Each structure stands twice: as C-alpha cells, then as structure tokens.
Amino acid sequence: MALGPRLDLRQSQSLVMTPQLQQAIKLLALSNLEIETFIGDALDANPLLELGEAAPREADPEAVDPDLRRTSLESSPIDQLIGEGRAEDDRPLDIDTTAIDRDRDTFDADWGGSLGAGGGGEDGPSIDERGAGPLSLSDHLDLQIGPAALDGAQAFVARHIVGLLDEAGYLAVPLRQIAADLGVDEALARRGLDLVQSLDPTGVGARNLGECLALQAREADRYDPCMARLLDNLDLLGRGELARLKRICGVDDEDFAEMMGELRGYDPKPGRRFAASGGEAVTPDILVVQAADGAWQVELNQATLPRLIVNRTYYVEMRGACDDKAARGWLSDKLADANWLVKALDQRARTILKVASELVRQQDGFFREGVSQLRPLTLRAVAEAIEMHESTVSRVTSNKYLTCPRGTFELKYFFTSGVGSTEGEGGASAEAVKAAIKQLIDAEDPKAILSDDTLVDLLKDRGFELARRTVAKYREAIGLGSSVQRRRQKALAAVR
Numbered sequence: 001m002a003l004g005p006r007l008d009l010r011q012s013q014s015l016v017m018t019p020q021l022q023q024a025i026k027l028l029a030l031s032n033l034e035i036e037t038f039i040g041d042a043l044d045a046n047p048l049l050e051l052g053e054a055a056p057r058e059a060d061p062e063a064v065d066p067d068l069r070r071t072s073l074e075s076s077p078i079d080q081l082i083g084e085g086r087a088e089d090d091r092p093l094d095i096d097t098t099a100i101d102r103d104r105d106t107f108d109a110d111w112g113g114s115l116g117a118g119g120g121g122e123d124g125p126s127i128d129e130r131g132a133g134p135l136s137l138s139d140h141l142d143l144q145i146g147p148a149a150l151d152g153a154q155a156f157v158a159r160h161i162v163g164l165l166d167e168a169g170y171l172a173v174p175l176r177q178i179a180a181d182l183g184v185d186e187a188l189a190r191r192g193l194d195l196v197q198s199l200d201p202t203g204v205g206a207r208n209l210g211e212c213l214a215l216q217a218r219e220a221d222r223y224d225p226c227m228a229r230l231l232d233n234l235d236l237l238g239r240g241e242l243a244r245l246k247r248i249c250g251v252d253d254e255d256f257a258e259m260m261g262e263l264r265g266y267d268p269k270p271g272r273r274f275a276a277s278g279g280e281a282v283t284p285d286i287l288v289v290q291a292a293d294g295a296w297q298v299e300l301n302q303a304t305l306p307r308l309i310v311n312r313t314y315y316v317e318m319r320g321a322c323d324d325k326a327a328r329g330w331l332s333d334k335l336a337d338a339n340w341l342v343k344a345l346d347q348r349a350r351t352i353l354k355v356a357s358e359l360v361r362q363q364d365g366f367f368r369e370g371v372s373q374l375r376p377l378t379l380r381a382v383a384e385a386i387e388m389h390e391s392t393v394s395r396v397t398s399n400k401y402l403t404c405p406r407g408t409f410e411l412k413y414f415f416t417s418g419v420g421s422t423e424g425e426g427g428a429s430a431e432a433v434k435a436a437i438k439q440l441i442d443a444e445d446p447k448a449i450l451s452d453d454t455l456v457d458l459l460k461d462r463g464f465e466l467a468r469r470t471v472a473k474y475r476e477a478i479g480l481g482s483s484v485q486r487r488r489q490k491a492l493a494a495v496r
Contacts, residue, residue, distance in 0.1 A: 020340055020344070023344065024344045024347070024348070025395065027344055027345065027348050028348050028351060028352075028392065028395045028396060029395040029396075029398050029399070030399070031283075031285055031399045031400050031401075032283070032285045032300070032301055032304035032305050032400075033283055033304055034399070035305065035345070035348075036304060036305070036306055039051075039306050039308055039345075042308070042341060043308075046334050046337055046338055046341075047314070047318075047334065048310055048311055048314060048315050048334050048335055048338045049308055049309075049310065049311070049338050049341070050308075050309060050311050051306050051307065051308065051309075052307040052308070052309040136274055137162075137165065137167070137169060137204070137271045137274035138162050138163060138165070140200075140274055141162045141165075141196065141199050141204065142159060142162060144199045144200065145158050145159055145162070145195065145196075145199070148195060148198065148199065149195060150191075150195075153184070153188060154188070154191050154192055154195055155195075156182075156192075157178070157182060157184065157188055157189055157191070157192025157193075157195075158192040158193075158195040158196050160178065160181075160182060160192070161178065161192055161193055161196050161205065162196060164178070165196075165204060165205065165271060166271070167271055167272060168268075168269035168270070168271045168272055169201070169203060169204035169205070169206070169212075169269065169270045169271025169272075170205075170206055170207065170208075170212070170269075170271075171193070171196075171205055171206065171207050172207070175189045175190060175193060176189075178192075193205055197215055200481055200485055200489065201267070201270040201271070201273065201481075202215055202216050202219045202270065202481075202485070203215050203216050203266070203267060203270035204270050204271055209234060209268055210231045210232060210234055212266075212268060212270065213231050213234075213263060213266050213268070214227075214228070214231050216266040216267070216270075217231070217262070217266070219482060219484065219485070220262075220472075220482065222262055226249045226250060226251050226255070226259065227259060227262075229248050229249045229250075230245065230248075230249050230259055230263075233245055233248055236248075242256070261469070265469070265472065265473055265476065267476075273479065282401050282408055283301070283304055283401070284301055284401045284402060284403035284408050285300070285301055285304070285352070285400040285401055285402070286298060286299070286300060286301065286352065286353075286356045286400065286401070286402040286403070286411075287299045287300070287301055287402075287403055287404075288356075288360055288367065288402055288403065288404035288405075289404075289405075290405065296360050296364070296367060298353060298356045298357045298360055299353075300349055300352065300353065301403075305349075308341065308342055308345060309342065310335070310338045310339060310342060315331070315335055318331055319331055351388070351392065351396055352396055352400070354386050354388075355382060355386065355388075355393055355396040355397065355411075356396075356402065356411070358382050358385050358386050359377075359382065359397075359402075359411065359414050362375065362377055362381070362382065362385070362414075363375060363377065363414050366406075366414070367404055367405075367406065370406065370435075371431050371432055371434075371435040373432070374414070374416060374431045374432050375416075376416055376430075377414060377415050377416060378415060379393045379394055379397075379415060396411070397410075397411035397412050397415070398411075398412070413431070416430045416431045430474065433459070433464055433466065433474055434474050434477065434478050436459060436462055436464065437455060437459070437471065437474055437475055437478065437480070438478055438480065440455060440458055440459075441455075441475070441480055441486070444486075446487075446490040446491075449483045449486050449487045449490070450483065451483045452468045452471050452472050452475070452482075452483070453468055455471050455475070456468050456471055459471065
C-alpha cells in the first residue's frame with residue numbers, strides 16, 4: 001500500500017471552558033466588595049449597563065418564589081429587538097466544572113518542603129482576633145521584659161534586641177554588632193538575647209530556623225540528642241534526603257516519623273501571629289437573622305451588592321441611529337455581554353444563597369447554642385446536599401463572611417474536621433474541642449496548672465476522645481501556651 005498525504009474529516013465531542021464560563025467561575029469566588037469593583041469596571045466598558053435601585057432583601061432561597069427573584073429581562077414590546085443581540089450560546093451557565101476544574105486554590109508553604117507550618121492553614125485568626133486590634137510583637141515582648149529581667153542592664157539590652165526583630169520574630173543582627181552598638185561586652189549581649197528567647201511566644205529571638213525550632217523543642221521537653229541532630233541538618237530535610245537524615249539521627253522509621261510529627265507542631269515564624277494586618281475590618285457578604293417563629297433567614301448584604309440592569313431604551317435608540325454594519329455588530333456584542341453579566345450575577349447570588357442556607361441548616365446548633373454545638377462538616381457533604389459540585393462550594397465559601405447574632409465568621413469557619421467522640425456519633429467538631437480546651441484553661445487554678453495529660457482526662461469526661469499530641473496541637477492553635485508557659489505567665493501576673 002502506497003503512502004501519501006490525505007485529508008480526513010472527523011467529528012468529536014469535547015468539554016471546553018468558554019470565556020463566559022471562565023468569567024462566571026471567577027465571579028463566584030469574588031466577595032461582594034470585589035463584585036462592586038468589577039461592576040464599576042463593567043459600567044465604564046459597556047454603555048448599555050447602568051445601576052438600578054437596590055434589590056429588596058431576600059430570605060432563604062427555598063422559601064421565595066424563584067420567579068419573583070429572577071433578574072433576567074421581563075417581556076416587553078421591544079424584546080424582539082433585544083433578542084437580536086443575544087449570543088447564540090447565551091444559555092444557563094453551569095458552574096459545576098467536574099471535568100474541567102483545574103484551577104484549585106493552592107498555597108505556598110512557609111518552609112517549602114516537608115515541614116508544615118504550625119499555627120497556619122485552617123487555624124487562622126478568628127473574626128474576634130481580627131477586629132480586636134492585637135498588640136504588635138514588640139509591644140507584647142516589651143510587657144514581659146520588665147518582670148523577667150534580672151537587672152536593668154539586661155532589660156536594656158533585651159529591649160534593644162526586640163527592636164531589631166523582623167516580623168517573623170527572627171534576629172538577623174550578630175551579637176557582636178549589638179554589643180558594639182550598645183557599648184557593652186558580648187556576655188551582657190548574650191544575657192539580653194537569652195532573656196528575649198525565654199519570652200512568649202517561644203522561638204522569638206532565634207537567629208535561624210534550627211534555633212527557633214530548638215527553643216520550642218526545649219520548651220516541650222523534646223530536645224534530646226536525636227532531635228538536636230535533626231535540627232542541625234534541616235538542609236537535608238529540605239533536599240528530601242530522609243534516609244541519610246535517619247542514619248545521622250540514629251533512629252528507626254517509627255521514631256523518625258514521630259520526630260517529624262513533633263516538628264510539624266512547631267511554629268517556624270512565631271512572630272507572625274502579631275502581624276499588624278490582623279486588625280482589618282470585615283464586611284459581611286451574607287446576613288443571617290432569626291425570624292419571629294425561630295427560623296433562620298439568610299439574605300445577601302444588599303448594601304455591598306449593587307443591582308445591575310440593561311438600559312433597553314438606550315439600546316433601541318442607538319440601534320435605530322446605527323447605519324454602519326460594524327457599529328451594529330459592536331452594539332449587538334455589548335448587548336449580549338450585558339445580558340450575560342446580569343444573568344451571571346443573578347446565578348451567583350442564587351448559588352451563594354443556596355450554599356449559605358445549607359450551611360445554616362447543617363450548623364443550626366451553632367447558631368442557637370454556640371461553638372460547643374458546631375458539627376464536623378465537609379465541602380462534599382454540603383455539595384451533595386444541594387446537588388452541586390464540590391469545587392463550586394469551595395469557591396462560594398472563599399473570601400466571604402457571614403454575620404449572625406453570634407458575630408461575624410468566614411464561611412470556611414463552618415467546615416471543621418471531626419475528632420473522636422466517646423458517643424461514637426460521627427465525632428465532634430475541632431472548633432468545639434478548642435472551645436472546651438480554652439474553657440478549661442481559663443478556669444484553671446494558678447496554683448494547679450493543667451498539663452496536657454490532665455486536659456486529655458478532663459476532655460474525656462466531656463465526651464472527647466483525644467490523644468495528648470492532639471490536645472497540644474489544638475491548644476497551640478488557639479494561642480495558649482504549655483503548662484510551663486502558663487505557670488510563668490500567671491506567676492508574673494500575680495507579682496504585678
């Protein structure tokens with residue numbers, strides 16, 4: 001058979017992300033304030049768009065007739081002209097991108113390798129912490145120096161060192177230079193640094209990552225020779241040479257895994273929890289109010305959500321004045337864009353209301369009784385309940401806040417992992433466990449500080465089956481120190 005070129009015609013089906021679908025996905029992930037900025041840009045670019053009066057406040061989408069809340073164009077004598085400008089593919093947008101979801105959110109690890117940053121990720125600052133205007137790192141340390149210093153000279157050097165720390169709590173200036181700048185000997189400079197490194201949070205004043213983790217390991221009474229060798233060779237860990245690292249430490253696989261688990265519980269940047277950005281104001285996107293009959297009503301915050309409409313009269317006037325074919329084509333494109341944007345914003349509002357309503361239904365105990373009744377909840381559970389894709393729920397809950405009688409919370413707050421429960425009914429929420437730990441520690445006697453092992457027993461009496469390591473992780477996640485740190489802090493408070 002002779003070889004030669006030929007033309008073949010083939011027909012196939014494929015799933016393609018249209019520009020409209022891509023834009024709809026982006027709109028879904030934006031907060032109301034970001035949507036307001038987006039609409040402002042759209043108004044500048046499209047003469048057929050204009051702002052209308054604020055839409056009426058809406059309750060639960062399941063309780064309102066969808067036809068009454070539809071913002072698409074109603075019938076009118078000029079709808080035939082309007083229809084001429086609609087794009088051929090102007091169909092309902094499907095946000096459930098099961099097969100084409102390739103833009104999942106990622107985050108940059110603080111350590112860029114095998115180690116996880118303690119105190120990060122899902123356990124971020126709460127709304128109360130964001131709005132309370134926390135102390136800066138230097139102010140927090142300065143309050144501790146006076147009672148802890150042995151003499152005025154040590155306190156003087158320690159305060160100077162605190163002023164040299166970066167946002168992560170590290171000291172980048174050599175001790176020799178500090179001593180020369182202050183006109184003191186290096187021994188006094190060393191005493192000042194020792195004082196800073198003894199303060200809360202543990203790890204501040206370290207000159208490198210290894211020293212920061214070593215300070216935290218000593219605080220946790222885990223700084224043995226094997227841990228010391230591990231911290232001295234963190235560069236091997238970053239390169240993934242785990243076999244070599246295990247030989248250097250002289251441990252087997254089980255002990256090495258336990259050491260790695262311990263390291264993941266430490267905070268590589270202890271000063272970041274005092275960053276100034278914690279005091280930013282939060283504008284809620286969703287309002288949750290209780291009706292007279294006790295039911296919850298879920299509404300969008302219309303104060304931050306402008307209503308966009310299409311000026312049909314202006315379109316008809318411009319179309320009648322257009323004799324040029326290119327101008328008519330441009331006007332038709334603008335009308336199609338305007339129609340699509342109004343519909344996309346309407347679909348976004350419906351989706352947010354649907355997800356928020358399901359969240360309120362699933363976490364009804366939290367809204368009525370508080371964090372102790374917060375249930376374990378996953379994106380998948382909500383997605384299955386409302387028959388949407390998991391990625392859609394993830395986008396809806398990103399960068400959006402809900403306000404209710406108990407305060408303002410990020411939607412992600414209501415998705416918590418489950419921990420062991422003695423009742424065996426699906427476990428308890430991690431946030432509920434944190435609340436119980438905080439309650440126990442707040443009520444502890446200064447003369448009888450509760451250890452992590454004691455907390456394990458007390459939590460078991462409350463129905464929580466937790467390991468000591470898990471209790472320590474949750475305690476650190478809510479900013480509470482170890483028993484040694486709390487004993488020191490309460491002793492200082494008693495002296496004052």
